[in-house]
Amino acid sequence: MSFAAPSHERRVLITAGTLAGSFGTIVLARRSPSGQHYVLLDAGVNRGPYLYGGHEITRATPNALLITDMGTTRVVNLPADEPGRRAEAEHHLGGTVSIGPDSVTCVHGTPVIGIAVRADSSTLPVNGYADAVIDVLQHRGLARSLRGPVLLMGPADGDGRTTDLRPQQYEAIEQFVKTMRAEIREPREW
Secondary structure, eight states: OEEOOOHHHHEEEEOSSTTTTOEEEEEEEEOSTTOOEEEEESSSSOOOOEEEOGGGEEEOOOOEEEEOTTSOEEEEOOOSSHHHHHHHHHHHHTSOEEEEEEEEEOTTSOEEEEEEEETTGGGSOBOHHHHHHHHHHHSSOOSSOOBSOEEEEOOBOTTSOBOOOOHHHHHHHHHHHHHHHHHOSOGGGO
16 A cells, blocks of 8 residues: 655655765655655656665755745755755745845844745735744844745855755744734734
């Protein structure tokens, strides 16, 4: 008997063999004593799928956080390679993305969080939850309101590539948004 794993459990890190360290997605899992899974790699010329035993893969750690304009959040695992990361961000945001025009900086000016939004977001509803997160983190807002779903990632590295959001970062932001949603029922009234 085969089944598709839930989407939040489908992202894996390969831990054994010549492709160890690669990220992929389980496309078919079999319930059997050997726990074999077919994994499609995020990047590479031959992406597979490859057959791995359950002991050769581990669930990938989320590295980004999606915040909708209604205050729902979801942790996301973006691929390590930049084309894969952009494609996955486009999937989660629902269209062509703009990554990095804005970033959150600490009081010393060091970037701490990167932001991805839809390129056509000007027609989408204001995301008061994401705006509030940015306001709190850098003690001032951005020059413009964020609109539609917003994907928070780690800041750009020295080469301009986005990095990962750390677990303690996305967990704290998730809790902040959850508290806001519970206390302020209608974000349009802000």
